[in-house]
Amino acid sequence: MSSAFAVFDYLFIVNSLGERLGSAAGGEVHLFAYLACLLSLLDGQPSAEWGYAFSGLEMGSPFSADLYESAEELERLGMLRPVNAGFLLTDSGTERLIQLESLEFFRPRLKYLVPSCQSLLAFPVGMIRNAMSMEPGLRPVIRAGGSRPLLGETTLEQLHEYREALTRALGKTADLLVPATVWLKYLSDKAAQNDAAKMSLTLVPTT
């Protein structure tokens, strides 16, 4: 049985990404759900409040078993339909999302799901994926390889430092999309620096 939060998040993200990108690939749903979870932590919410956990996959991508189960359940119920390499909501999926969105129970999550998906207004999806590879949870997964649970104690401490740094630099902002985009831009620049450093190191001459 998948978590109610994961079902709601899956529907919401597929709908938002569908509007912007034409469809939502499974991995993208996990990525934007994880970004929403991180935004809640940067906003001072405790990690346990999110409602389901994430792991880092070997390639450095976030993954949630609850989201995965939700996708299977929603597909079985005919609420998702495959499009290209991803999904869109069917009419019954859209109806279910509207129904769930009206419930008070899910409303606090919108504060984080909305800016997570709206970060696509500011950056191409590839850039967001690249930026997220530098956030404190996924970075060690990429460095060490192998899957591992995300949001351990060290990661939470580092996220807290980011929270303080963002607050110090930006002061009080009117909208969470402001620190969200600044943070993603910061991580994206770090990723570009990291790529440039890696690319200048030639392992073996490629002739």
Place this chain on the structure above:
Amino acid sequence: MIDHDKMNALASQFYFPLIDRQHGKLGVDALRQILGFIQQFYLHVAPETRTSRILVFKHLNDLPTNVLSGAHEAQSVHHMPALSQEPIVMQIFENGRMLLSQSVSVSPEGLAQDGVVYIYQNRIETIHAKNEYTTLPNPLIGYASMFAIPTFDDLKTALHEYKTKQARKCSCLILADVWSDDNRLLFRSAPEKIMRNSLTQFLKHTLRGNVEVRPEQIVNATRPVDIKVTWFMTNRLALIEIKWIGASKGKKGKLTKRFDGRAREGAKQLADYLDANVVQAPVHESRGYLVVLDGRRGGLKTSTKQLNPANGLKYESKEIAYSPEFHKKRNDFEVPFRMFIEPICTL
């Protein structure tokens, strides 16, 4: 370790904090609407084809501006009139309606007092609020606007886009660095690393889905493959090998010429990588992509500074004969991509 100076610089220069600082919540909402609109607008109008300014304005309280009274009104971006090359001024509204004029002259500063203004001109984008403005960063410089960067579901389509939009006229600024001269006649010494960086950056930004793009990945004991693309949550992966043909100029001026045989060597190398990868990643469904950047020119000597079109484009349509034809013999080998890079020719 957080770089606080960098964070502070972003806080003062990045466009989201600028709008928040000047206009608060209403401004950020207006900015959201402008960004959504621009992405739609550029699906209809390619920014690189515009020789004059594009200005988009959203009033904080959705009030129409006087300077656009009498402007063309459209229900959405799908209902725009045909556009001339004159500057474009557009005001957008909450309900998707828009006013468009190609005859009025407006001051961005004036409009920005009560709203958010976006301007595109000569491949530079700026955002204005009150008396402040900032230039938008563009992560993929080969594209005129960061809001017009396409995304691709599959690698083959992305490679076709790279071939036509980035490689053909060397629009990618990273790739532009492979030449030793301004007319794109001779590659510089050892240009392959630059080529790999260019294609890696392009794929990282444009490929979407459950995908990871990494340069220089080890697949056998002797050499790394140039780029490895892995689709997680599935068992698919792609190996990309890049080769160049044409002539390169060494540091002491010596020419090194590489002909079709070099592309055939690349095909053999890629076939070997695919075989080795079966051992390394037995559960993966791997596919090989050979990318040949073609800088062949006719009548080229060390002293050549310019070429006429007959010589410059001599190899434009000259395909490479592969033997063996791995792309026909193996079902894991894509048809090679020959990407001809045009020189700048004299008439």
